[in-house]
Amino acid sequence: MKPAYLIHGSDEAKIDQARARLRQRAESESGAGGLEIFEPAEGRGSPDADALAASITSLSLIPGRRYLLADRIEKWGKNQAATVREALLALPGETTVVLIARGKVPAGIAEAVKSAGGENLPYDAPExxxxxxxxxxxxxxxxxxxxxxxxxxxxxxxxxxxxxxxxxxxxxxxxxxxxxxxxxxxxxxxxxxxxxxxxxxxxxxxxxxxxxxxxxxxxxxxxxxxxxxxxxxxxxxxxxxxxxxxxx
CATH class of the missing domain: 1.10.8 (Helicase, Ruva Protein; domain 3)
Known part of the structure; x- marks a missing residue:
């Protein structure tokens, strides 16, 4: 696994499949507590960027790899994206951060994921x-x-x-x-x-x-x-x- 992944695009089905595979792998490797998910509250708005950044840089008591997933980051504003970009620069070992944008990726996130040694995975729906x-x-x-x-x-x-x-x-x-x-x-x-x-x-x-x-x-x-x-x-x-x- 790489330290970070950016999953983005308009193909909701493939994005959901990628998310399901990640969840299955995280739970098989580290148990139910191996995956921490950040999502919009009640399906509205965007995931908490400050909470994600704090979790990225915090120490973990869970043995093995730790997975952090933030879904629907396309709604992040400039300051939220900057907070997560900064946290990715200090990404600790044995941690994988997965960012999902169901649409346009916030400015600078793709570059930050690449700088952290991560991978960009586009899933665009066919025309x-x-x-x-x-x-x-x-x-x-x-x-x-x-x-x-x-x-x-x-x-x-x-x-x-x-x-x-x-x-x-x-x-x-x-x-x-x-x-x-x-x-x-x-x-x-x-x-x-x-x-x-x-x-x-x-x-x-x-x-x-x-x-x-x-x-x-x-x-x-x-x-x-x-x-x-x-x-x-x-x-x-x-x-x-x-x-x-x-x-x-």
């Missing part, structure tokens, strides 16, 4: 025009073939949400199997009956963190007379699959 190619490449990485027509069909059905597209690719990989193929005719058969909301739709909406869609899907399922037991099963199945893909 809309490249999404069909993104899906085809994603299918290939999952060991099945997705035709261009099928990729465009998926985009028309699901939209441009990368987390939801990733979940759908994982599901198609299970359906097709290694070396299999999925074309537009396969997808048309899967969604032939569009009069009712699919049983996995609630899980997909939860995974994508789309609150309004979650409520809308739940209301449609209730109106269709779907039982609570079947909804819990299919929803939990979707979430388990997404979690496995995230930590893969």
């Amino acid at each position: 809309v025009a490249r999404l069909p190619v993104f899906l085809i490449e994603g299918a290939a990485s999952r060991e099945f073939e997705l035709t261009p027509e099928a990729a465009r069909f998926l985009l028309g059905r699901i939209g441009e949400s990368l987390p939801r597209l990733g979940v759908e690719l994982d599901r198609l990989a299970l359906w097709a199997g290694p070396g299999g193929s999925v074309d537009i005719e396969d997808l048309e058969e899967m969604v032939a009956d569009t009069s009712e909301t699919g049983s996995f739709a609630l899980g997909d909406a939860l995974i994508a963190s789309e609150a309004r869609e979650v409520i809308a899907v739940a209301e449609r399922l209730i109106a269709q007379g779907v039982t609570a037991g079947s909804t819990v099963y299919t929803t939990s199945t979707s979430i388990r699959r997404a979690h496995k893909a995230l930590v893969r």
